[in-house]
Amino acid sequence: MNLNEFLDHLNRGLSVTGGSEAHLFMHKLSQEALQITAELNNTYHTPEEIRALMSQLTGKSVDETFAMFPPFYTDCGKNITIGKNVFINSGCKFQDQGGITIGDGALIGHNVVLATLNHDPAPEKRGTMHPAPIMIGENVWIGSNATILPGVTIGDGAIIAAGAVVTKNVLANTIVGGVPAKLIKEIDRPKEEK
Numbered sequence: 306m307n308l309n310e311f312l313d314h315l316n317r318g319l320s321v322t323g324g325s326e327a328h329l330f331m332h333k334l335s336q337e338a339l340q341i342t343a344e345l346n347n348t349y350h351t352p353e354e355i356r357a358l359m360s361q362l363t364g365k366s367v368d369e370t371f372a373m374f375p376p377f378y379t380d381c382g383k384n385i386t387i388g389k390n391v392f393i394n395s396g397c398k399f400q401d402q403g404g405i406t407i408g409d410g411a412l413i414g415h416n417v418v419l420a421t422l423n424h425d426p427a428p429e430k431r432g433t434m435h436p437a438p439i440m441i442g443e444n445v446w447i448g449s450n451a452t453i454l455p456g457v458t459i460g461d462g463a464i465i466a467a468g469a470v471v472t473k474n475v476l477a478n479t480i481v482g483g484v485p486a487k488l489i490k491e492i493d494r495p496k497e498e499k
Contacts, residue, residue: 315403334383338383368390394415395415417448417449417451419453468482
């Protein structure tokens, strides 16, 4: 199995059975991600060096407008897509095997967890993992210590309150919070001048 085959398998939503070829490839990728994140997290790096390491980690060129305060953790990295003018604060943990897409202008607070894998609920199949993507729209703000679960889409302009656990899709231009996250209110939009 190669990287493209592995990502195709996950992006089609196919399960990963413990001990399978896909699982073994996932473990290989995790070792590479651990090596890159160890380099990223254990000494000072300039913003340019951080972008270079994130480009290496994701396997995609990270835009020059991207900024991040390490430490940052992931056990894959290769299924993360980052837009322009994105900021990721320190302590974030991305489990990206199922796919994480971050839209332009997104702000991600301290210690945010983005998890794209679920284990099978049946005890005899607990080692089987089920991927589902997380899609973060443009100009989204995710507050500190929030957790976004597999399969969630966050609409453009939404705000996720600090500490929220987001289990369902979030509409554009809304604020959600709580455990599980619920609608708090819609965001007031400025009236256009006439």
